[in-house]
Amino acid sequence: MSPSAILVAFNTILVREIRRFTRIWAQTLLPPAVTMTLYFIIFGNLIGSRIGEMGGFDYMAYIVPGLIMMAVITNSYSNVVSSFFSMKFQRSIEELLVSPVPNWVILTGYVAGGMARGLSIGVIVTMLSLAFTQLEIHHVAVTMLTVVLTSALFALGGFINAMLATKFDDISIVPTFVLTPLTYLGGVFYSIQLLPEFWQAVSMVNPILYMVNAFRYGILGVSDVNVVFALSMILVFIAILFTVALQMLKRGKGIRH
Amino acid sequence: MTYALEIEGLTKTYGDGFEALKGIDLRVEQGDFFALLGPNGAGKSTTLGIVSSLVNKSAGKVKVFGHDIDTDLAAAKLGLGVVPQEFNFNQFEKVFDIVTTQAGYYGLPLRRARRSTEKYLKELGLWDKRDTPARMLSGGMKRRLMIARALVHEPGLLILDEPTAGVDIELRRSMWAFLEEMNRQGTTIILTTHYLEEAEALCRNIAIIDHGSILQNTSKRDLLKQLHRETFIMDLKAPLEGAPELAGFEARLADDGALEVEVEKGRSLNEVFDALKAQGLEVMSMRTKSNRLEELFLTMVQDNAREQQESTQ
Numbered sequence: 411m412s413p414s415a416i417l418v419a420f421n422t423i424l425v426r427e428i429r430r431f432t433r434i435w436a437q438t439l440l441p442p443a444v445t446m447t448l449y450f451i452i453f454g455n456l457i458g459s460r461i462g463e464m465g466g467f468d469y470m471a472y473i474v475p476g477l478i479m480m481a482v483i484t485n486s487y488s489n490v491v492s493s494f495f496s497m498k499f500q501r502s503i504e505e506l507l508v509s510p511v512p513n514w515v516i517l518t519g520y521v522a523g524g525m526a527r528g529l530s531i532g533v534i535v536t537m538l539s540l541a542f543t544q545l546e547i548h549h550v551a552v553t554m555l556t557v558v559l560t561s562a563l564f565a566l567g568g569f570i571n572a573m574l575a576t577k578f579d580d581i582s583i584v585p586t587f588v589l590t591p592l593t594y595l596g597g598v599f600y601s602i603q604l605l606p607e608f609w610q611a612v613s614m615v616n617p618i619l620y621m622v623n624a625f626r627y628g629i630l631g632v633s634d635v636n637v638v639f640a641l642s643m644i645l646v647f648i649a650i651l652f653t654v655a656l657q658m659l660k661r662g663k664g665i666r667h
Numbered sequence: 668m669t670y671a672l673e674i675e676g677l678t679k680t681y682g683d684g685f686e687a688l689k690g691i692d693l694r695v696e697q698g699d700f701f702a703l704l705g706p707n708g709a710g711k712s713t714t715l716g717i718v719s720s721l722v723n724k725s726a727g728k729v730k731v732f733g734h735d736i737d738t739d740l741a742a743a744k745l746g747l748g749v750v751p752q753e754f755n756f757n758q759f760e761k762v763f764d765i766v767t768t769q770a771g772y773y774g775l776p777l778r779r780a781r782r783s784t785e786k787y788l789k790e791l792g793l794w795d796k797r798d799t800p801a802r803m804l805s806g807g808m809k810r811r812l813m814i815a816r817a818l819v820h821e822p823g824l825l826i827l828d829e830p831t832a833g834v835d836i837e838l839r840r841s842m843w844a845f846l847e848e849m850n851r852q853g854t855t856i857i858l859t860t861h862y863l864e865e866a867e868a869l870c871r872n873i874a875i876i877d878h879g880s881i882l883q884n885t886s887k888r889d890l891l892k893q894l895h896r897e898t899f900i901m902d903l904k905a906p907l908e909g910a911p912e913l914a915g916f917e918a919r920l921a922d923d924g925a926l927e928v929e930v931e932k933g934r935s936l937n938e939v940f941d942a943l944k945a946q947g948l949e950v951m952s953m954r955t956k957s958n959r960l961e962e963l964f965l966t967m968v969q970d971n972a973r974e975q976q977e978s979t980q
Contacts, residue, residue: 411741415774422771429764501755505816508719508749509772510741667681667722 427523475626476598486528490568524565553628566651671855677727702866705876748817758802773820787815898956904949
């Protein structure tokens with residue numbers, strides 16, 4: 411395919427994905443907005459006012475970056491896993507497989523679709539948070555880089571999950587039993603400085619901790635981890651997951667007989 | 668000569684050890700209307716699945732308009748349009764979006780994609796349904812949607828796997844007319860079908876596949892020459908109690924009281940009428956029992972099954 415044809419194919423996948431999640435906005439865009447508003451009210455306003463400060467900021471301001479990241483992570487992941495698995499399930503993935511679209515374009519198209527939803531939710535949650543606290547971005551480049559790379563990483567994770575899944579149960583196992591616990595324990599609601607040393611060490615092996623803290627550094631200028639290390643780690647994971655996903659597509663794992 | 672489709676020594680063994688294709692060779696000339704016939708599980712869909720990249724082959728060569736799918740897959744795919752047996756579109760998407768999206772996968776810019784979508788939706792009588800979600804369409808409309816989707820990038824080779832399954836007779840005839848017109852305009856067409864009258868009416872060349880091997884690959888005319896006998900049904904003026912003795916012919920009574928007569932190849936129908944006249948029987952109307960290709964197909968497949976059984980004993 412010529413470069414212009416490849417660009418058309420990529421755009422087609424991306425537009426199709428955006429059309430999908432906006433068509434079912436009540437399932438995709440609305441729930442995280444409602445959930446995050448409840449977090450802001452309950453944890454930020456009601457409980458937060460009794461907690462006082464954390465990391466030198468009032469509790470509401472401290473949890474906002476974590477909650478934005480939580481929404482971006484879960485939505486980037488779930489968009490790709492549910493969309494790609496549905497295509498497998500309905501066999502409409504065959505539309506792509508018979509076409510000349512290269513595998514890397516299929517992969518980047520879906521990842522871009524997941525990022526489009528994840529980042530849209532990120533913007534929605536950020537706008538909602540402004541009703542509860544003031545946000546002054548400390549470091550714009552770190553903020554943008556962290557959220558974009560994290561979104562790409564979890565969209566890739568969603569793609570691999572969808573490739574491996576054989577039934578609908580399989581696409582909810584990872585989000586429920588892996589992503590949610592890691593996100594809640596990833597320093598969204600607290601600084602790991604509050605934990606005993608042992609649990610601090612345990613927390614350091616949680617990759618989501620690095621993403622949440624890098625993002626928090628971008629917005630508030632405080633972090634429990636080294637930001638350069640965090641960003642490098644995300645990049646390495648993106649490279650690994652991209653290679654794995656591409657190999658799976660090439661072998662046709664679960665989509666070709 | 669560059670063939671529309673060229674297959675050499677194609678084999679497919681599935682993970683469970685089942686050998687679906689045992690080294691088949693097949694050539695389809697450009698502009699041909701070709702039928703791939705065979706009973707369920709014969710290897711038809713596996714063959715077409717490999718050609719259209721939905722199934723990984725175990726060994727062998729496949730070329731589409733000279734482009735090898737191992738070395739030049741994108742070019743091979745550009746020349747190919749595929750209409751699968753099962754509905755495989757997103758049921759929640761609108762008809763227009765499904766076809767336009769497919770055009771985008773082939774790299775057609777949006778304006779051209781929309782023009783081509785409009786052309787084929789109109790030709791297949793789906794233009795009024797363009798804003799309807801695919802799940803709301805009837806079975807026949809869904810089949811036509813898949814044909815429009817396969818044609819939107821204007822491929823030189825159109826592959827249809829059971830295109831008229833579950834479609835009523837009127838619609839089937841209109842689809843035949845559409846496919847014949849596409850073929851007249853230069854599109855090579857390969858189809859598999861259970862309706863052998865369809866293959867007999869449309870196709871110029873036919874391959875019969877069974878148990879992963881090609882039993883026959885020849886022109887329809889040559890194939891039909893192999894037919895040794897044909898069954899005619901005669902509606903008689905007066906009903907009979909039992910089958911009459913017709914000199915030199917095998918005759919039996921059908922359930923509805925009509926007479927079935929077997930006529931060997933090379934014998935004239937005048938001889939049949941002479942025999943009937945000698946018995947004082949008057950024929951009011953006459954028709955063939957089944958289409959000729961169906962009889963031949965059944966004979967070949969049954970012979971092959973017998974041979975397979977003998978070889979395993």
